[in-house]
Amino acid sequence: MPMNAIYHGPADLPAVIPVFPLPGALLLPRGQMPLNIFEPRYLAMIDDALASRHRLIGMIQPDSGHPGPEERPNLFKVGCVGRITQIAESGDGRYLLQLTGVARYRVEDEIDVATPYRQCHVTYAPFIDDFTARKGEDEVDRKSLLRALTDFLNANNLKADWDGIEKAPNEALVNALAMMSPYGPAEKQALLEAPDLKTRAEILIAVTEIELAKNSIDGDTPLQ
Numbered sequence: 001m002p003m004n005a006i007y008h009g010p011a012d013l014p015a016v017i018p019v020f021p022l023p024g025a026l027l028l029p030r031g032q033m034p035l036n037i038f039e040p041r042y043l044a045m046i047d048d049a050l051a052s053r054h055r056l057i058g059m060i061q062p063d064s065g066h067p068g069p070e071e072r073p074n075l076f077k078v079g080c081v082g083r084i085t086q087i088a089e090s091g092d093g094r095y096l097l098q099l100t101g102v103a104r105y106r107v108e109d110e111i112d113v114a115t116p117y118r119q120c121h122v123t124y125a126p127f128i129d130d131f132t133a134r135k136g137e138d139e140v141d142r143k144s145l146l147r148a149l150t151d152f153l154n155a156n157n158l159k160a161d162w163d164g165i166e167k168a169p170n171e172a173l174v175n176a177l178a179m180m181s182p183y184g185p186a187e188k189q190a191l192l193e194a195p196d197l198k199t200r201a202e203i204l205i206a207v208t209e210i211e212l213a214k215n216s217i218d219g220d221t222p223l224q
Helices: 040-051 125-131 142-155 162-167 170-180 185-193 197-218
Strands: 016-021 032-037 056-060 078-089 095-111 118-123
Touching (some): 040 078
Antiparallel strands (some): 056 078, 078 095, 095 118
């Protein structure tokens, strides 16, 4: 998804961003995430983001291992910031929007704010490679990734757009499959925090193989 803004490095991004805690939601650099916004605090967050020059939202997962208060759950330390690249009004008070991932960030601290949504002071420095598109693509074991995808599709009686898959570059393929994967928050966080594209693909393959083997042994219904 093309963006009107170009981000060359951490200096192009704000140090304080609004954050949207959402379990199981995985945004990755240059990936697209659709969102249906209806809670008043997040409607306010979107209004404020649109009024700023950055139009950025920090996606992040609540840390279920250290839950904290229900109304203000503890957060994982790593998330991904995305720019609002599409938005529509539903007519019933909701926003339908799309975020395009820019770069991952590490939370340094959460700040006290008057806004109904949460804001954090973050650093992008640990993820400098996120600003270089398609970095590390040649290291991805594409054949093994496609084999795992095929096994998953067959186990779940699903079909895929193989023409589109074959044409997709490795970064787009790995990140799209990771974002669409049906796994839980812990697995999604591991995919997010992978140090490079090769490792992310390896994690995705491993988790898929483990789940397929477990379902086969247990005789469970295939993953949905």
